Amino acid sequence: VLIREAYKILNKNLALMTDFYELTMMQGFFARGVHNKLAVFDLYYRKNPFGNGYVIFAGLEQVINYVLNIKFSEQDIKFLRAQNIFQEEFLSYLKEFEFTGDIFSVREGSVVFPGEPLVTVRAPIIQAQLIESCMLNIINYESLIATKSARIKQVISQDIILEFGLRRAPSPEAALLGTRASFIGGCDATSNTLAGKIFDIPVAGTHAHSWIMSFDNELDAFREYAKYFRDNLILLVDTYNTLKSGVPNAIKVFKELNAQNKMPKKFGIRLDSGDFAYLTKQIRFMFNQENLHDAIIIVSNSLDENIIAALKQQDAQINSWGIGTKLLTGDGATALDGVYKLVALENKNKILEPKIKISDNPEKISTPCFKQTFRIYDKKNKKIKADLIGLHEEDFIINQDLNIYNPVISWKKIFLEKNYYFTRKMLEAVIINGERKISKINLNEIKKYCMLELKSLWPEYKRIINPEVMPVCLSKKLAIIKNNLLKINTANNY
Amino acid sequence: VLIREAYKILNKNLALMTDFYELTMMQGFFARGVHNKLAVFDLYYRKNPFGNGYVIFAGLEQVINYVLNIKFSEQDIKFLRAQNIFQEEFLSYLKEFEFTGDIFSVREGSVVFPGEPLVTVRAPIIQAQLIESCMLNIINYESLIATKSARIKQVISQDIILEFGLRRAPSPEAALLGTRASFIGGCDATSNTLAGKIFDIPVAGTHAHSWIMSFDNELDAFREYAKYFRDNLILLVDTYNTLKSGVPNAIKVFKELNAQNKMPKKFGIRLDSGDFAYLTKQIRFMFNQENLHDAIIIVSNSLDENIIAALKQQDAQINSWGIGTKLLTGDGATALDGVYKLVALENKNKILEPKIKISDNPEKISTPCFKQTFRIYDKKNKKIKADLIGLHEEDFIINQDLNIYNPVISWKKIFLEKNYYFTRKMLEAVIINGERKISKINLNEIKKYCMLELKSLWPEYKRIINPEVMPVCLSKKLAIIKNNLLKINTANNY
Numbered sequence: 001v002l003i004r005e006a007y008k009i010l011n012k013n014l015a016l017m018t019d020f021y022e023l024t025m026m027q028g029f030f031a032r033g034v035h036n037k038l039a040v041f042d043l044y045y046r047k048n049p050f051g052n053g054y055v056i057f058a059g060l061e062q063v064i065n066y067v068l069n070i071k072f073s074e075q076d077i078k079f080l081r082a083q084n085i086f087q088e089e090f091l092s093y094l095k096e097f098e099f100t101g102d103i104f105s106v107r108e109g110s111v112v113f114p115g116e117p118l119v120t121v122r123a124p125i126i127q128a129q130l131i132e133s134c135m136l137n138i139i140n141y142e143s144l145i146a147t148k149s150a151r152i153k154q155v156i157s158q159d160i161i162l163e164f165g166l167r168r169a170p171s172p173e174a175a176l177l178g179t180r181a182s183f184i185g186g187c188d189a190t191s192n193t194l195a196g197k198i199f200d201i202p203v204a205g206t207h208a209h210s211w212i213m214s215f216d217n218e219l220d221a222f223r224e225y226a227k228y229f230r231d232n233l234i235l236l237v238d239t240y241n242t243l244k245s246g247v248p249n250a251i252k253v254f255k256e257l258n259a260q261n262k263m264p265k266k267f268g269i270r271l272d273s274g275d276f277a278y279l280t281k282q283i284r285f286m287f288n289q290e291n292l293h294d295a296i297i298i299v300s301n302s303l304d305e306n307i308i309a310a311l312k313q314q315d316a317q318i319n320s321w322g323i324g325t326k327l328l329t330g331d332g333a334t335a336l337d338g339v340y341k342l343v344a345l346e347n348k349n350k351i352l353e354p355k356i357k358i359s360d361n362p363e364k365i366s367t368p369c370f371k372q373t374f375r376i377y378d379k380k381n382k383k384i385k386a387d388l389i390g391l392h393e394e395d396f397i398i399n400q401d402l403n404i405y406n407p408v409i410s411w412k413k414i415f416l417e418k419n420y421y422f423t424r425k426m427l428e429a430v431i432i433n434g435e436r437k438i439s440k441i442n443l444n445e446i447k448k449y450c451m452l453e454l455k456s457l458w459p460e461y462k463r464i465i466n467p468e469v470m471p472v473c474l475s476k477k478l479a480i481i482k483n484n485l486l487k488i489n490t491a492n493n494y
Numbered sequence: 495v496l497i498r499e500a501y502k503i504l505n506k507n508l509a510l511m512t513d514f515y516e517l518t519m520m521q522g523f524f525a526r527g528v529h530n531k532l533a534v535f536d537l538y539y540r541k542n543p544f545g546n547g548y549v550i551f552a553g554l555e556q557v558i559n560y561v562l563n564i565k566f567s568e569q570d571i572k573f574l575r576a577q578n579i580f581q582e583e584f585l586s587y588l589k590e591f592e593f594t595g596d597i598f599s600v601r602e603g604s605v606v607f608p609g610e611p612l613v614t615v616r617a618p619i620i621q622a623q624l625i626e627s628c629m630l631n632i633i634n635y636e637s638l639i640a641t642k643s644a645r646i647k648q649v650i651s652q653d654i655i656l657e658f659g660l661r662r663a664p665s666p667e668a669a670l671l672g673t674r675a676s677f678i679g680g681c682d683a684t685s686n687t688l689a690g691k692i693f694d695i696p697v698a699g700t701h702a703h704s705w706i707m708s709f710d711n712e713l714d715a716f717r718e719y720a721k722y723f724r725d726n727l728i729l730l731v732d733t734y735n736t737l738k739s740g741v742p743n744a745i746k747v748f749k750e751l752n753a754q755n756k757m758p759k760k761f762g763i764r765l766d767s768g769d770f771a772y773l774t775k776q777i778r779f780m781f782n783q784e785n786l787h788d789a790i791i792i793v794s795n796s797l798d799e800n801i802i803a804a805l806k807q808q809d810a811q812i813n814s815w816g817i818g819t820k821l822l823t824g825d826g827a828t829a830l831d832g833v834y835k836l837v838a839l840e841n842k843n844k845i846l847e848p849k850i851k852i853s854d855n856p857e858k859i860s861t862p863c864f865k866q867t868f869r870i871y872d873k874k875n876k877k878i879k880a881d882l883i884g885l886h887e888e889d890f891i892i893n894q895d896l897n898i899y900n901p902v903i904s905w906k907k908i909f910l911e912k913n914y915y916f917t918r919k920m921l922e923a924v925i926i927n928g929e930r931k932i933s934k935i936n937l938n939e940i941k942k943y944c945m946l947e948l949k950s951l952w953p954e955y956k957r958i959i960n961p962e963v964m965p966v967c968l969s970k971k972l973a974i975i976k977n978n979l980l981k982i983n984t985a986n987n988y
Contacts, residue, residue: 016688018668019658023687023700028705028722039708066666079691085723125708132702133685136661137669144664164513167630170638170830172511172560175631175668191627193517194510197573205515208626210836211522213849214533214619228522229579240852240983260959273853331828335662355707359767360735406513489734 015097016070016079019133023080026126027090035093035126040344040370041137043119043370046363049144049333051468053458054449056150057118058181059142060108061440063135064430070130101127103112103431104419106373108441109146109184109450110426111457113472115407116373116389118143118338120427125345141174143395145181148327149462150454151305153186155312160320162204163190164300165328178328184446187323199443206232206270212239213306218246222253226264233257233264234298237283238273247283251290268296270317276301277314277448284317298322303465304331356485362408369478373426376404376416377456384456385421386414390475396423403472409485414471505732508981509566509591510573513627517574520620521584529587529620533865534838534846537629542856543638543827547961548951550644550944551612552675553604553636555934557629558731558924561593564899594928595621598921600867602935603640603678603944605951606920607966609901610867610883612637612832614921626834628847635668638830639675642821644948645682645799648956649806654814656698657684658794659822672822678940692792693937700726700764706733712740716747720758727758728792731777732767741777745784762813770795771808778811792816798825799958835860850979856902863972867920870898870910871950875905878950879915880908884969890917898967904977906964 029035046057055426072094080086101123118139121128152161162180169175179187179195189202196203207225215221235253237246250269257263271279276299287295300322307322325331335470342368344352349351354368367389374396376390388396388404394403399418406412430438460468474482523529542549566588567985575581575587595617606612607895612633615622628891632929646655657676663669673681673689683696690697701719709715709902716729731740731749765773781789794816802815819825837860838846848862866881868890882890882898890896900906924932954962968976 014666014688016691017669018661018687019660019685019699020687020690020697021685021701024699024723025701028701030707030720032718034708037708041704076691080687083697085725130702133660134666136910137663137666140662141664141668166511166513167832168634169631170635170824170829171668171671172508172628172631174635174665175511177665191513191515193512193514193574194508196514197510197570202576203514205513205518207519207522209851210535210623211519213836213851214523214528214531214839223841224526225522228525229518231579239907273855273858325829329828330664334823334825335664338661344705345708348604357707361767364767484938486986 003034013069013071013073014066014134014401015070016076017134017137018130022129022132024085025129027086028367029085029094029126029129036124037347038122039125039128039342039354041121041128041132041340042117042122042343042366042371043139043338043340044115044117045143045336046114046339047337048114049147049150049330049336051465052147053461053463053469053470054113054147055143055336056146056185057106057110057139057143058108058146058184059139059177060105060119060430062105062138062142062177063105063119064436066134066138067103067131067431068434068436070097070099072097093303095375097127097130098434099123099131099431100434101431102429102433104427105430106426107428107449109446109453111384111453111494112426113387113470115367115472116387117371120370122370130463133336136338138177140338141337142177142181143338144330144333145178145328146185146402146450147336148330148332149182149185150450152308152323152327154462154464155305155309156321159318160189160309161187162320163187163192163297163326163327164322166192166324168325169328174328182327183443184450186447186451189295201443206234207236209236209239212236219249219252222249223256223400226253226257229264230262231265233267234296235269235273236268238271242271242274242279243282244320247286251286251292254292254295255290257444266296268298270298270300270322272299276311276318277316279337280317280430281315296320300324309464336425343368344370353459354481354485356489357483358489365486367407367474367478367482369481371478374435375426376421376423379420379422382456383458384470385416386471386473387426388423388473388475390478394475394477404471405476405479407472407474407479407482410479414473497918504762507563507565507567508560508628509564510570511628511631512624513709515903516623516626519623520793521580523620523623524584524587525581530617530618532840532846533619533622533836533904534967535615535622535626535834536607536611536837536860536865537633537832537834539830539832540608541831542853543824543830544642544645545959545961546641546645547955547964548605548607549637549641549830550679550947551600551604551606551633551637552602552640552678553633553671554613554924556632556636556671556738557599557613558597558930560628560632561597561625561925562930564591566591587750591621591624592928593617593621593625593925595925596923596927597925599945600920601922602883603940603947605878605947607881607964610881611865611921612839614865616864626678628833630834632671634830634832636671636675637832637902638824638827639822639829640679640944642824642826643679643681644677644944645803645958646817646821648958649799649803650815655681655795655810656682656792656814656816657686657820657821660686660818662819668822673969674937676821677937679802680941680945684825689930695937700728701730703730703733704731713743713746716743717750719834720751722748723758724756725759727761728790729763730766731763736765736768736773737776741780743787744867745780748786748789749784761791762790762792764794764816766793766795770805770812771810771821774811786979790814794818796820803905803958837862838864848975848979850983852980852983859980860873861901861968861972861976863975865972868917869920870915870917873914876950877952878964879910879964880967881920882917882967882969888969888971890969891919898965899969899970899973901966901968901973901976904973908967
């Protein structure tokens with residue numbers, strides 16, 4: 001039932017959620033009769049956001065639902081017809097449109113790096129073109145937020161992270177998808193009740209200043225609240241004056257409950273303003289003096305990984321961190337810069353020909369061919385050594401000495417001795433011939449997998465400032481194809 | 495039909511799209527039997543984003559739809575029951591929940607300033623509490639994007655602005671609501687086909703690099719494209735080499751069409767990379783040499799108001815600007831910092847008592863009472879002189895000499911002579927007793943109104959850097975109530 005409910009909210013038919021130029025190009029392909037040529041597109045990003053050392057890939061489940069639910073309604077067709085540039089034959093084709101191609105993808109929660117394919121679409125070019133914009137939208141946003149969440153988790157370590165971002169998230173759906181992504185990256189619970197319901201994430205929250213203000217005084221407000229919430233009693237102490245009113249009143253209520261043998265299993269305070277380093281140390285001291293050693297201190301107020309790191313360094317006495325605005329807006333990065341590029345196209349002889357996009361900027365040149373990413377681990381400690389992008393049909397699972405090549409600077413290479421590494425394929429088939437091939441993965445499983453993925457990185461790659469750069473290399477075969485194509489294309493067109 | 499379609503996508507039942515603490519507080523109010531006490535909450539923001547001088551208010555239509563569609567489903571109730579903290583009586587109450595209160599709001603597209611109520615909710619406290627989180631979400635995001643768009647419009651002036659942000663917008667719904675908001679603030683068209691359909695915004699777009707790459711050479715790609723799009727032929731020229739390949743090939747195609755008497759009404763090129771100041775001047779020169787004076791030059795690549803201002807200053811030859819990522823992500827601001835505070839609550843005698851939220855930070859102290867904002871204009875030039883927040887029942891429409899007071903610094907005031915100003919009420923009733931009171935306004939009308947609103951500001955308030963600060967003052971009656979309440983509350987609680 002939960003899944004069906006989620007379907008209604010997220011699996012809308014988004015056939016027209018596409019940049020208009022996708023549709024004009026589709027009509028062009030259709031009119032030329034080349035629309036069923038098999039094409040391969042890669043979705044990848046160029047630069048780690050936040051100055052981070054990696055990205056957490058997220059959004060695949062929503063992409064699958066989007067792609068498999070595309071259906072142009074009568075109203076959609078009518079709207080397109082009214083634009084006066086589409087031919088009736090093409091509109092008739094759209095009426096029957098469904099995605100019949102293949103999608104290969106990295107697993108959600110994976111640690112990924114710039115330049116490697118995260119999603120590869122192999123489909124008739126007319127189909128592959130349509131899904132570009134919306135697929136990028138979903139993956140760019142969810143991966144950005146999962147990555148932000150992992151950075152915060154990196155700094156917070158074992159404390160509890162509560163996601164409180166609903167009111168400042170960029171749209172209601174962002175509050176759902178962002179909450180989902182932040183859970184994958186390391187958050188423990190959310191204030192967003194609907195996200196809790198749809199994605200089976202624990203929900204959390206107690207009361208706001210308005211609760212206190214609806215009473216004549218703070219102590220009455222606390223006492224009344226304690227009547228209704230006995231298992232988990234968190235009191236907000238900064239409505240009037242934290243140290244002179246809020247905390248003393250909270251202590252009074254906790255001691256009253258204790259005297260009546262009604263002490264809640266979990267109790268404490270939340271602080272939403274003020275200097276957290278100073279206040280939390282004072283509050284912890286006040287609690288300890290009253291033998292309330294188990295009291296929990298929760299803080300929330302424009303927190304992010306940098307502020308948290310500073311508070312930790314100052315030994316602030318905090319158990320749980322409510323992170324809202326700066327998490328669900330991906331503060332510190334404008335967006336993940338994911339792009340979607342044609343890397344191969346069927347020729348007249350029905351053979352996939354590699355394609356390349358040239359640019360004056362070497363980092364912007366795409367890597368051609370239908371590919372696979374092989375993650376290379378150190379056999380001894382199971383940490384990632386490098387990622388190797390090869391042809392899809394290549395195989396590096398077998399033990400062999402290996403040279404891997406820098407994708408931009410062709411003379412740079414890394415040598416791997418056969419007994420000291422093992423590899424894993426990153427891209428797996430998720431849709432084949434328009435049919436879903438992987439089962440839906442529970443969000444808790446995705447999160448667990450993500451935590452394991454993060455363990456496979458040395459701490460140097462996880463620093464929130466100036467992390468080490470993971471080598472992402474090309475196989476010898478792929479490097480040769482790319483360099484040849486570069487030579488041909490620059491000779492032809494410059 | 496368009497409206498019904500929009501309904502399906504945006505007017506979802508978002509009953510649970512609320513912070514969990516709203517629900518725990520609601521249960522608290524319910525258990526105490528005070529849930530039907532009439533409360534007044536103000537939604538306002540504290541600080542202009544982007545260092546701007548104002549905000550464009552947007553999102554009201556979505557708020558109305560959200561509020562009037564709240565209905566807890568059986569599944570919602572089941573989910574809440576499973577949390578093990580809600581009483582059955584309260585859950586039964588939720589089953590019958592509907593919003594029966596009043597909402598007063600500023601018109602969409604209005605120029606607004608920090609500290610003044612944008613939306614005022616007067617409803618039983620249990621109802622007013624529920625809608626806090628989602629209402630803030632919608633208004634914070636749409637108003638942020640409308641404001642960003644207005645800043646861009648301010649710099650671009652009469653050129654065309656195309657919104658291209660779908661692929662980097664934070665979630666599919668953000669791409670819809672953000673496009674809507676950016677149209678209000680000044681954009682002329684969008685690449686987002688679905689947003690075009692739902693909100694009746696002109697759609698725009700031609701082709702991508704993948705179109706060019708699907709051909710053996712660029713010239714063939716241009717010629718084929720010209721076959722299908724005869725009215726509006728924009729060719730993307732930077733796939734291989736802009737000045738040596740793209741522009742010469744485009745010129746060749748335009749001249750061929752001209753020779754065949756098939757010149758499109760609108761034609762030109764789009765540039766997605768490189769140095770726009772240099773390249774567009776070169777391209778304009780090349781076009782002029784071939785007598786293609788009407789050719790349009792469109793650019794797109796991580797543009798924002800600052801980059802555009804710099805390009806304008808360098809006399810870049812650009813007719814249309816495609817703005818994507820930095821517009822729909824509200825780049826340069828984390829979020830609009832909208833908040834929702836209790837400002838009045840019914841007492842035992844059924845009289846609305848003013849409420850105040852104290853803070854060590856004077857700017858964070860809320861302004862009590864059920865209020866109205868009076869916009870004060872200079873009679874001669876119709877420009878805004880100041881905003882005056884008064885009690886809802888006050889009236890400053892009549893001509894009288896007037897003193898208005900700074901809301902934070904109580905000795906600061908402005909004197910207005912009766913013959914030199916006129917006023918307008920900003921808040922209007924949009925929902926009364928749970929029923930919609932204003933008709934749906936066409937988005938083009940909202941945009942037109944917004945452009946008039948911007949005209950009522952002196953240019954000094956519209957500078958994108960260091961704008962003049964608009965005075966937002968309190969009426970004498972309101973200032974007295976606020977100061978008295980401050981004294982009482984600080985005496986009681988400190």
